Amino acid sequence: MAVTIVTGGAQVSSDRAGGVQSLERAFDLLERMADAGGEVGLSELSASSGLPLPTIHRLVRTLVAAGYVRQQPNRRYALGPRLIRLGESASRLLGTWARPYLAELVEATGETANMALLDGDEAVYVAQVPSRHSMRMFTEVGRRVLPHSTGVGKALLALLPPQEVRALLLRTGMPAATERTITDPDRFLAELDRVRELGYAMDDNEQEIGVRCLAVPVPDSPTAAAISISGPAGRVTEAATDKIVPILHTVAHNLSRALAGAGAQA
Template structure:
């Protein structure tokens, strides 16, 4: 029942009217966007007179709208969510979405940002399938050899990208590691065009990674989200067809929370100066 107070009503500080008002708000769902007084009373277990007073108070405060006999929430209720999200950093915002991504694909999911010529892991949900690969929050890899790195490089302004490529060294990590700057530049151009990157056994033999950009409200690439899989369980075509769409969807969810919650904060959660 929506009006259940969880057994705390006997405490000395408990304000029953607050609990009842919140129980009224919680009755509104995607399936019950508009409700009558009787609907809300039934869902909360409160009598009609109490329910009416609570609803009309919420109308006066701007959290509920009334149209005839129908009540519905107003956008003002989003203030509560914004206040919560604005106190969170990008890794905190991303983590539940990465958990969902890892759970859906049963693979390791991560978020990283560009730091110099390296990617640094900001958030990580590991999978037992990738237990042999030692990755932790704070782990760094050369950006050129990773899917997240190529997404982040592709998000740089052209002048900055070229400056980085001119000084970049490309040590070979595996037989498949990109061999020269011209080939890397072409790969980054392809990533920009298609909106995602797929790197196959260039960082470590048998490790395949797929990444997509995470953008802020200004459209700037501030991070990359990815999944890492063993090459012997997948093919590039399978990853492109079945994995990348899920990672793209996850990035959109992270972006939505970031845009809603960051406000005047940067991506690390620190106030803008």
Template sequence: MGRTTSLPYRAQVMSRGLQILDLLAESGGELGPGTLAARLALHRSTIHRILTVLECHGLVRRSATRGKYSLGMKLFTLGNRASAQLELRDHAEPFLYRLVQQTGEDAHLCILDGTEMLSIAQVVGPRRVRIPATIGRRTPTHCTSVGKALMAFLPDTMLDALTARLALRPYTSRTLTTGSALKTELMRVRERGFAIDNEEIEEGLRCVGAPVHDHTGQVIASISVAAPASHLNNERLAAFVRAVMTAARGLSVDLGNNGERPSIGDFTIRST
């Protein structure tokens, strides 16, 4: 850790707060105040004060049962915003255009912003489904393919923090509205590598989504194709899934990710 004693007091506090975030990131899990105090050679009271401020701003979260701290969802949100600002949309557009050429349907790129998915790029297909093709549109996470595709690949601590904040509002009779049902669905998404929105946010609309990973392996976005349910039936689903996963994987590689491709599982659209 760098020296902070020569800095003005407020700058020292900020520097130590950043050091705490670095330690939590390096740990990959949770650390207690005592461990942080020992590693930074600071009094526990100082660590507690800094942690309290960080927690108030959502930068760390405290486990109510263990009393330890981990990185907060605010950092993930900030990271996603930074990714968007670093020309993520420009990297994605060729893949979205190819998706539209392959499927004839609308293609979308979304990132997580708070508890919602934020559209940062869209290419409209010739059939033009009913979703407004506007950059900046926000949609729920729990009932969209982009949301479920991204949530399924979040670190467990971030996923727990996010799901605890979701209202799980029903949009149609097919919307998942319980934590247990959502957890089961996300486990399925993680196993097969893609998500399906089976008329969960809008009757008559189906979507296929897949995660986008950066050079560190962190999931930072998701790509989807949206189509009328009459067009996206079980017979066409396999082709759509392969096209979306290929686009998401291609964008991930373009961003420096060289990890293994997620396995492709069952293509069947399930009734809920």
């Protein structure tokens, strides 16, 4: 319920004039900082948000005092350490929400199902449901991997502009996990074009010999996310891929709708 506040003879709804508007603006600034790579100047925030510099300064000062933003020695501002705990809790919750959908994926394909997020320059696994086969793949929840050699990593990087991918690869390098790992940036960018064209990503013995992984992004996820199945190359054949990819897309869209519903309920 909105409360009406009388200020100087004018009636203003607290939904917009009070704390709610300030919260909206503060969260918007945090997201803009994240989009800018985690560090930004006040003038840049003012230009991108359209808010006056004094308003930006007041909001950022409040976020600094709360530990959600920190001021760097160069007087620019970065996302603060207090956000780490919130992000870790949110990632665990996202993994909990995803598990029933991954279980559906395992039931339909027979292979181990995973969910991963893009966290900085790495892909981090936040949920897994194992296959019932005695020979199955296992990836520990919480494991971090460089994205260039994994199916989920390719699916996640295919969402980014090529220049951002190239910059990420420059920062991380492209070490070879196997002799099949793509280690050339230009070849990898061409591979991402193929991912976008086909609508799915494949790790074909690139992270581990004898293992294939098929992955698709979760559309409209609140943070970049992908789901995948992984199994022995002898089971994840070309014929199996034709059957599995549509199932992956269906589960990804169902998970996307569930996440959107959770946000609406909140």
